[in-house]
Amino acid sequence: MSIARRKFDTLVIGAGGGGLRSALQLARADAKVAVVSKVFPTRSHTVAAQGGMNAALANVLPDNWHWHMYDTIKGSDYLGDQDAIEYMCRAASNIVVELEHAGVPFSRLDNGKIYQRPFGGQSQNFGGEQAARTCAAADRTGHAILHTLYQQNIKSKTHFFDEYFAIDLVKDKEGFVLGALVLEIETGEPLLIEAKTTLLATGGAGQLFRTNTNATINTGDGMAMALRAGIPLQDMEFFQFHPTGIAGRGMLITEGARGEGGYLINKDGERFMERYAPHAKDLASRDVVSRAISTEVREGRGCGPDGHHVLLKLDHLGRDVLYKRLPGICQTSKTFMRIDPAEEPIPVFPTAHYTMGGIPTNRNGQVIVPTETGQESIPGLYAVGECACVSVHGANRLGGNSLLDIVIFGRAAGNDIVKYLGENRYHRQLDKDSVDKAMEHLQRWDKKGQGEKVSTVKHDLQVVMEEYCGVFRTEEVLQEGLNKVIEIEQRLHNVHLTDHSKIFNTARIEALELENLVDIALATVASALARHESRGAHSRIDYPARDDQQWLKHSLFYKEGQKLDYKPVTLKPISVDSFPPKERVY
Amino acid sequence: MRFLIYRYNPEVDGKPYMKEYRLDVGRGMMLRDALLKIKEMDETFSFRHSCGEGVCGSDAMNINGMNGLACLTSVVSLKEPIEIRPVPGMPVIRDLVVDMSQFYHHYRAIKPYMMVHDSEPEVEYLQTPAQREKLDGLYECILCGCCSTACPSFWWNPDKFRGPAALLQAYRFMADSRDQGTFERLADLDGPYRLFRCHSIMNCVNVCPKGLNPTSAIHNIKKLMLKDMV
Numbered sequence: 001m002s003i004a005r006r007k008f009d010t011l012v013i014g015a016g017g018g019g020l021r022s023a024l025q026l027a028r029a030d031a032k033v034a035v036v037s038k039v040f041p042t043r044s045h046t047v048a049a050q051g052g053m054n055a056a057l058a059n060v061l062p063d064n065w066h067w068h069m070y071d072t073i074k075g076s077d078y079l080g081d082q083d084a085i086e087y088m089c090r091a092a093s094n095i096v097v098e099l100e101h102a103g104v105p106f107s108r109l110d111n112g113k114i115y116q117r118p119f120g121g122q123s124q125n126f127g128g129e130q131a132a133r134t135c136a137a138a139d140r141t142g143h144a145i146l147h148t149l150y151q152q153n154i155k156s157k158t159h160f161f162d163e164y165f166a167i168d169l170v171k172d173k174e175g176f177v178l179g180a181l182v183l184e185i186e187t188g189e190p191l192l193i194e195a196k197t198t199l200l201a202t203g204g205a206g207q208l209f210r211t212n213t214n215a216t217i218n219t220g221d222g223m224a225m226a227l228r229a230g231i232p233l234q235d236m237e238f239f240q241f242h243p244t245g246i247a248g249r250g251m252l253i254t255e256g257a258r259g260e261g262g263y264l265i266n267k268d269g270e271r272f273m274e275r276y277a278p279h280a281k282d283l284a285s286r287d288v289v290s291r292a293i294s295t296e297v298r299e300g301r302g303c304g305p306d307g308h309h310v311l312l313k314l315d316h317l318g319r320d321v322l323y324k325r326l327p328g329i330c331q332t333s334k335t336f337m338r339i340d341p342a343e344e345p346i347p348v349f350p351t352a353h354y355t356m357g358g359i360p361t362n363r364n365g366q367v368i369v370p371t372e373t374g375q376e377s378i379p380g381l382y383a384v385g386e387c388a389c390v391s392v393h394g395a396n397r398l399g400g401n402s403l404l405d406i407v408i409f410g411r412a413a414g415n416d417i418v419k420y421l422g423e424n425r426y427h428r429q430l431d432k433d434s435v436d437k438a439m440e441h442l443q444r445w446d447k448k449g450q451g452e453k454v455s456t457v458k459h460d461l462q463v464v465m466e467e468y469c470g471v472f473r474t475e476e477v478l479q480e481g482l483n484k485v486i487e488i489e490q491r492l493h494n495v496h497l498t499d500h501s502k503i504f505n506t507a508r509i510e511a512l513e514l515e516n517l518v519d520i521a522l523a524t525v526a527s528a529l530a531r532h533e534s535r536g537a538h539s540r541i542d543y544p545a546r547d548d549q550q551w552l553k554h555s556l557f558y559k560e561g562q563k564l565d566y567k568p569v570t571l572k573p574i575s576v577d578s579f580p581p582k583e584r585v586y
Numbered sequence: 587m588r589f590l591i592y593r594y595n596p597e598v599d600g601k602p603y604m605k606e607y608r609l610d611v612g613r614g615m616m617l618r619d620a621l622l623k624i625k626e627m628d629e630t631f632s633f634r635h636s637c638g639e640g641v642c643g644s645d646a647m648n649i650n651g652m653n654g655l656a657c658l659t660s661v662v663s664l665k666e667p668i669e670i671r672p673v674p675g676m677p678v679i680r681d682l683v684v685d686m687s688q689f690y691h692h693y694r695a696i697k698p699y700m701m702v703h704d705s706e707p708e709v710e711y712l713q714t715p716a717q718r719e720k721l722d723g724l725y726e727c728i729l730c731g732c733c734s735t736a737c738p739s740f741w742w743n744p745d746k747f748r749g750p751a752a753l754l755q756a757y758r759f760m761a762d763s764r765d766q767g768t769f770e771r772l773a774d775l776d777g778p779y780r781l782f783r784c785h786s787i788m789n790c791v792n793v794c795p796k797g798l799n800p801t802s803a804i805h806n807i808k809k810l811m812l813k814d815m816v
Binding site: 040042047096105111112113114144148151186332454497503 | 595596597598614616625626629630632633634635636637638639640641642643644658679680681683686690694697698699700702706708709710711712713714715717718721725726728729759762764765
């Protein structure tokens with residue numbers, strides 16, 4: 001069967017902030033760039049980011065990028081790579097200004113400058129007083145940035161393939177990545193997009209867990225594509241649980257709510273974060289606050305008839321401040337809980353939110369894999385944003401650093417791709433086997449027969465991940481979780497579609513997404529089981545301390561043989577002194 | 587509860603039909619949750635959805651005769667049988683999935699990006715809180731299409747009238763103290779169709795799930811145009 005083909009210089013997979021910022025850099029450099037997205041670009045999950053984006057503009061309180069760098073490294077529980085973190089924090093102010101010039105409607109201070117609010121894990125002067133580093137457009141910062149980046153791409157006439165689903169990467173015999181096989185959702189027809197470079201910007205995998213803050217589309221497609229292409233995933237055991245998802249439902253209530261002065265209380269009305277983080281209190285790092293909430297609930301101090309949540313108190317801020325600074329979460333709370341935060345507190349509980357791990361890259365966005373002698377880049381392949389692991393977030397991401405991550409490394413990858421294109425001017429010959437393999441993967445879902453349904457298996461997977469790989473973990477529970485995920489992987493063979501139509505067949509898309517999720521679940525649980533320490537978001541009851549002797553290293557999980565490998569953390573920054581690991585208190 | 591859902595798969599159906607589903611509905615259940623349950627029962631049913639909290643704008647549909655987002659619509663608030671159809675006036679691809687190409691075309695055509703003719707400073711443009719407040723009620727649009735597909739003028743002239751969503755965004759840039767493209771934007775909207783097909787029917791305002799007011803934005807564009815002429 002002959003497959004339709006298109007040729008571009010660069011294929012960008014994913015149209016969130018990372019993909020769009022790269023595409024913009026490429027389009028402006030006159031590269032022929034195609035952006036493939038399974039949803040219309042402004043529906044990508046960047047749109048849901050609320051609180052803001054960190055940059056040491058010092059518009060509200062004294063600040064500089066070096067303090068931001070320290071906070072990010074401490075927040076990462078020293079697992080973040082310090083060269084990449086320095087690069088990001090140094091570039092942050094410029095990239096915020098660039099976004100502002102492009103039209104992002106940031107909220108403003110009385111002097112006309114960009115409004116900044118305090119966020120978790122921020123300090124002045126390397127661990128001193130609270131900083132105010134998060135640039136915000138009310139509580140709709142992601143929406144504002146995503147729409148602006150899409151608008152700039154319209155201006156630059158970037159070529160979009162809206163509602164195309166990426167199946168697998170394609171390569172040549174020497175291992176150069178040369179594009180991807182994609183599926184046009186509307187027609188159900190495959191399309192081969194050949195490209196000299198391919199950038200994965202497909203976002204995270206929050207759909208691994210039953211209760212999550214993520215969109216349905218967050219199924220880690222790019223990470224799973226990388227796994228199937230023989231590339232390992234890095235640090236997958238580190239999954240962030242956001243302290244304040246709406247209890248039982250998952251909708252995100254921004255950390256900005258606490259940044260503006262909100263705080264958490266237990267059933268006794270106690271402001272319990274004072275016990276867990278005497279200095280930073282409610283603005284400690286997310287891992288710290290999530291563990292505190294879980295502990296309150298486990299020890300019987302939870303609120304509600306079942307004691308299953310705590311309360312986020314906001315009414316003392318006054319209606320005016322709430323509706324001016326946090327209009328989005330006020331609306332969300334009213335719509336889904338019938339609670340007006342100006343009058344009543346919001347029930348919240350830690351909720352699966354962000355994939356710290358991902359496809360290993362360097363700070364140019366190049367995908368990097370270990371070799372016998374060191375490491376090398378996969379020629380032609382790049383990754384940025386939540387699907388990548390640079391690693392700037394290490395074991396725990398600070399709020400406000402993910403919007404920063406996507407635009408900083410989106411731009412950096414764009415620049416490196418331009419360089420690569422200058423040195424690799426011609427399309428290489430595709431290996432037919434790699435295309436056939438991708439087609440086989442797609443055609444697997446044409447198989448007819450009796451069996452289980454996609455929705456049942458997905459539900460079971462999400463429950464297993466929630467119960468066996470949550471905030472607190474032990475060897476026993478993780479081992480059982482791993483067995484259960486392997487069982488689910490086996491069950492996948494027996495899943496069949498009843499709908500084999502071509503036109504806008506969402507059942508087929510969901511099946512392909514489920515396969516991706518199962519691969520990532522395996523990577524997550526296997527990496528978590530192996531790491532015998534507690535660091536950042538990975539909290540082992542049986543190994544409660546951080547162990548820098550044994551575990552100051554990145555995990556790498558390979559799909560083939562479910563093999564684990566490790567590589568050192570980059571402790572040496574680009575130009576300043578290293579921040580050596582020390583005890584982490586807030 | 588009883589649901590009547592518009593079904594059409596061009597590969598197998600000669601013409602569209604309404605299919606009935608019955609579902610137990612819990613308190614606090616949103617229409618999107620209900621549709622997902624229905625999809626579990628019948629995986630051939632297709633509709634777009636993603637974030638589940640009204641920010642991605644994927645799940646616009648016609649609910650008991652009125653456009654809205656499924657994820658923000660509480661099921662118990664709806665009258666039975668709950669009739670769900672695709673948003674009106676757009677070509678149907680399958681079931682509730684419509685072809686939005688024309689809607690997006692109008693959006694791109696209003697040049698929805700900042701235009702600045704002067705050279706850029708190395709720091710942010712200053713904008714007072716009062717100037718910034720002029721963007722509230724404009725920038726929050728999620729491009730769901732509820733408004734334009736509820737507009738009779740858009741139904742009549744979908745190729746020529748820009749429609750409320752695109753015009754709201756045109757005004758979003760005119761209202762921005764940083765933008766210098768107002769003259770060009772006004773010139774682009776001149777003529778009998780692009781802007782002036784709006785007859786203030788205000789369906790757009792009634793259906794906007796974000797509580798925005800495209801009619802007022804269109805009115806403001808007309809005022810700017812008038813000021814520009816005299």
